[in-house]
Each structure stands twice: as structure tokens, then as C-alpha cells.
Amino acid sequence: MEQPDGFVVHGQEGKVCKLLKSLYGLKQAPKQWHEKFERTLTTAGFVVNEADKCVYYRHGGGRGSYPLLVC
Incomplete structure (x- = not known):
């Protein structure tokens, strides 16, 4: 290794x-x-889907939910 x-x-x-x-x-x-x-995702408000661990979602405060597929 060299500097x-x-x-x-x-x-x-x-x-x-x-x-x-x-x-x-x-x-x-x-x-x-x-x-x-x-x-990082859970800190941002996402929740893991219990049926499929590759899917996270976040409710938009009355504006629906936002799914995120990570696998």
C-alpha cells in the first residue's frame, strides 16, 4: 500500500x-x-410489509400510501 x-x-x-x-x-x-x-427507511416513516419483506410503504397523511419495492 502507498499513500x-x-x-x-x-x-x-x-x-x-x-x-x-x-x-x-x-x-x-x-x-x-x-x-x-x-x-434509514423506517426513520423516514416507511413501514415494512409483513407479507413481503421487500416492500416498504408510507401513508401520505390522507393522500394515500406510497409503496417502495427494494428487492
Whole structure:
């Protein structure tokens, strides 16, 4: 590994960053991504459909509901 261009610290050209945690490429990456995505949708007011876990919906306050298919 080398320091990327523009981020080289003079006097420390041989040093690199140590990666403490990686997500991509691991077996649990899809699960972690889905949990984060679901938290984001539920925070925005969407509810998961119990019959089909790939469908989220949000009621529009008397203006109907808005379905969102994520699979």
C-alpha cells in the first residue's frame, strides 16, 4: 500500500494507514447493508410489509400510501 497522491505527509512517505475494520467483501456485508438501509427507511416513516419483506410503504397523511419495492 502507498499513500495516495495529494495525501503524502512529508517526512513520513513510508507510512500508511492501518485498516481497523472492513465491511466490503465479508460474509456479513449484505446483512449489515440491509440493516442500515432498513433503519434509514423506517426513520423516514416507511413501514415494512409483513407479507413481503421487500416492500416498504408510507401513508401520505390522507393522500394515500406510497409503496417502495427494494428487492
